[in-house]
Amino acid sequence: EAGVAQSPRYKIIEKRQSVAFWCNPISGHATLYWYQQILGQGPKLLIQFQNNGVVDDSQLPKDRFSAERLKGVDSTLKIQPAKLEDSAVYLCASSQQPNTEAFFGQGTRLTVV
């Protein structure tokens, strides 16, 4: 079974630039999560999708972050414009349903300079 795929693995951008991350979940998984993990901290949920609908985006900074999940499969997370404090690893995860184990991708390490 293929795992959760994320790209790119690494990205360096200047502040005020924009960036996009892509995630392909495990086939058949209805729930998709985006987490932000700042160095030395635990992952923080940014947004949770159930199929192509948003379940929770309460911690997503909506003035600069956006996410979509087209056709309930792949998802993209965008930051525009980026700030220095956005430097973190962005993790995508998927699960068959909420409350079941989530499988994580390798993450995208973003550095904003």
Place this chain on the structure above:
Amino acid sequence: AQSVTQLDSHVSVSEGTPVLLRCNYSSSYSPSLFWYVQHPNKGLQLLLKYTSAATLVKGINGFEAEFKKSETSFHLTKPSAHMSDAAEYFCVVSDYNTDKLIFGTGTRLQVFP
């Protein structure tokens, strides 16, 4: 609201000695609980899960955790530490009311020869 507290930010043990990583949770409803491990520059890997079946849960690599409702705890243990166990460990809670996976702040396990 659900939350999880990892009581130790760092734990150091000698190889061959027992490991105890402590986790307390808060949940209004019957929770699902998970332990994940994250090795440096790697994604998160599921160690074990509790989903209201047996209270003593066995996971991969010799790890176990016991769900104690009266103490609202889900501590992770291993009888004998191995050098390869050195990593960051995250306790995660989810409940059927919110459908969210909430991470603790993590415990860094160091294993000395």
